Amino acid sequence: MDAFVEKPKRSDDQQTEIVRPSRHEAEDAVRTLLAYAGDDPRREGLLDTPKRVVDSYDEFFSGYHESAHEVLSRTFDEVGGYDDIVMLRDIEVNSHCEHHMIPFIGKAHVAYFPTDRVVGISKLARVVDVFAHRLQTQETMTAQIAETIDDVLKPKGVAVMIEAVHQCMSLRGVKKPDVATITTQFTGIFKEDPAQQARFMTLVSSDRGR
Template identity: 45%
Template sequence: MTLSLPQHYREILKGLGEDPEREGLLDTPKRAAKAMQYLCHGYEQNLDEIVNGALFASDNDEMVILKDIELYSLCEHHLLPFIGKAHVAYIPTGKVLGLSKLARIVDMYARRLQIQENLTRQIADAVQQVTQAAGVAVVIEAKHMCMMMRGVEKQNSTMNTSVMLGAFRESNTTRMEFLQLIGRSK
């Protein structure tokens, strides 16, 4: 017999020494299952649906940046949240992507069990695939509850990851312009 997600949460409560029949916990397995499904709804999305044809012809060949895209994800090692922001840039080659699509791409990959290093790469590769840009850059900075709430308990640590593709990787000037514009270089 396969247990449903709420039944699994009920078993977790028992395993922790709790009584899932006590008043405060009666609906917790159902609520926890619903929350986890929401937190991981990125698995139900795909890039084509997210972009939905929102590529528009443009003569712009200058850097396009969307800064401070908040993100919420779950560490695949401990199932604890990491919370932060992403900065995404690309250099168009004849087409620009609808602005909200960059944030939706970040969310689609963040709403899966992740490690930040892979999340950064997945976002960059997706933007490159969709836009065929001359270059793509992604920087993510996040605080990890698995470092803050347990383990080494370092409350003020922030992890930064970056992926630079195309012109951002090949040209130090382009990379430095991006980093200056997002406020990460002096």
Template identity: 50%
Template sequence: MSDSLSAHYREILLGLGEDPAREGLLDTPKRAAKAMRYLCHGYELSLEEIVNGALFASDNDEMVIVRDIELYSLCEHHLLPFIGKAHVAYIPTGKVLGLSKVARIVDMFARRLQIQENLTRQIAEAIERITGAAGVAVVIEAQHMCMMMRGVEKQNSQMFTSVMLGAFRESANTRQEFLQLIKRSH
């Protein structure tokens, strides 16, 4: 598989008019293939593997929020990075999820070719499925290199997406509390 991916990167270099045999590019196809496999390693992971039983009994039925989880993903349209932060909340119903598992779930889906809208929904639905939460909320804010480095070249633009499930969708007060708690203080 890696030889095949490396060969494709070699063809890309040729297609760009580069000489893959020149000193600076000799190992570039192998390095690029290795980097791409790492950037897309989310395909190799499953929710069950990531959680690995880290669900703990709890009487807490109040909102749990993990804010500012950095994420790095690749736009499925241009294969260019988008970089940002995810804010994830859920309302437990007898079980809480190990803290690091929330970040690992974000990474599992971010490390696939994505669009931000789908990424946001995938994270929310995974948290809901694994915890049985009464509600889940996810907000992602990101900057997209496909918009900054090419096309309209807008350097200061950010995209915000949100998915609200259960209590966060049904209750304006619950939704507002979450949005207020993730709001930045400037």
């Protein structure tokens, strides 16, 4: 099968089309990398490696075929008079650095201050997953999560914090393990009101002995 043009389903990306290689071409590329590493892709232990790697890529980078806006599309207007922060803490983040295609792993903390509608709490975690399952920088991903929630839900404000360890720093280069990178993004009330921003940070770190 030859390469084909694919239009991503996601509405939150400016890219309109890509030329996506066939699966056969992708597996051939893995064989090339195996040979470049110094091994024989024809030896028994590596015969199925190209298939496994491509299967892994389909899982690791599934976010290219999902829309974070669509994830948040179903909201609920009945909030029963609730008028305070909605927060998810310690959402697992597993992504890949776009510079070296090596994982970075950590936690995301996401909060928003609703106006007249809320979204199912699992959807906030799904938004994190959509952006994490793409080649990323942590800084860009943090901004994308906050901007998407802000754009779709129109809340009083959004707060996002991500803490992650980058294997491209731990396993190569300066080789400094367990160094956490922390990024934050605030909109609306969390950006304008220092007390609300401090409250978010307190909720992130509470009961952790920090």
